[in-house]
Amino acid sequence: MRPSSRPKLSPHVHLIFDQVRERHVLLAPESVLVMNATGAAILGLCDGQRTVAEIVAELRGQYNCVIGEEVPNFLTRLVARWCVELSDD
């Protein structure tokens, strides 16, 4: 993953807010990932337009805990689980 990669949610997954658990959840074939606030915020910005670098910059203003490394690490895990796709054009 490069800072210029543009992540977006795979068409096969849904990010929804679960009113019962009061958490964002990512629903994929055969898996449910319960998100913390940071994870939900990162995924909320994965629109296929913003780059990883832009997502990091945008979140830095909102969350003290989001550091540069955390965003690509999180997204790499989700790419491996087929939940996020990257375009590098």
Add this chain to the structure above:
Amino acid sequence: MTRPFGLLAELTYRCPLHCAYCSNPLNLADYRDELTTAEWQRVLAEARELGVLQLHLSGGEPLQRRDVAQIVGTATEFGLYTNLITSGLGLSRRRAEQLRAAGLDHVQISIQADGPTESDRIAGTPSFARKIEAARLVKELGWPLTLNVVLHRHNIDRIADILGLAEEVQAERVELAHTQYYGWAWRNRDALLPTRSQVEQAESVARAARERLKGRMEIVYVLPDYYERYPKPCMGGWGQRQLTVAPNGDVLPCPAAQALPLPSANVRADTLAWIWTQSPLFQAFRGTHWMPDPCQSCARREIDFGGCRCQAFQLTGDAARTDPVCHLSPDHGLVAAAVRAANSDTRLRTYPGEHEPGARPHPGGRTNAGAVAPAELAGTTQSGGQDPAD
């Protein structure tokens, strides 16, 4: 109290296939009085309130019910992720389009082998060509596709070709799951259990394919627990993550648990919330307090939860015992003996039902409104799927 993530909705046990490892209960006649569309819709509403996020529509063959698209539509309205687990038979273009419009998210199609002769022989009916047609239709309509393959002695050597077929139909996922020996599969275990060298060979093929197809196809390999040292963490723990609703409304911690001697719980009598949180059935093996030794003092008790209650019951007659698959179980000899027998004669055995009637389920079809108990079928001939070369 934990909340369930997934609901396995077994809409009907009717099915056009007659696989020797069928996961339907043996007593099919008890499930003829199926929930209505409105009852299923109520169950889905209760499930969502309880925390369920994923709906797995299964059976039998779920497409034997005419209201699947209606049920999917309701689930979609509630925000549930919907997954259809089908043989592929009955997935016509018209029905597929209805399901697409209703919001169905994912389709899993079973195949029995990589070609028509073997696949049809194992399924007990000509079906392979229609399954492949259905798989192509799923891709054409833009769904993610999973191919489900139950592995056993008669198809495990074909795993490389099965994965080749999955690549050809562009499946996103393949689930290679070793047979779980309950019910019908238990009856036919001696003919289905693979040898150790078959298992080792299959694992090495699956590992290599996973490496080669990284990023293109996900390969899920469910271990053959008879060949493992420790048991599987069945269902992620009893009453922890999943629940099953059977065609007649019975609610179960896992689909095989209908065989256990426990008080039943049914959505026609009680709410799903009460059943999940309070019913004696769901309390029976929740947590660790019920465990005997060696589980109670074992460091793995929160990892595998003592293994599978249904397997313990199937093998020992006592559902509270340690899963005999575990090498620490006092009953492990029962599993070791079955494994020894499977390896003492490594020839391919006759596939169940080719010579003895009644060895496979015949849970009826569309023309046959109710489920038919296997006992009623003793003496009937198997329909189709007979390979003249056998």
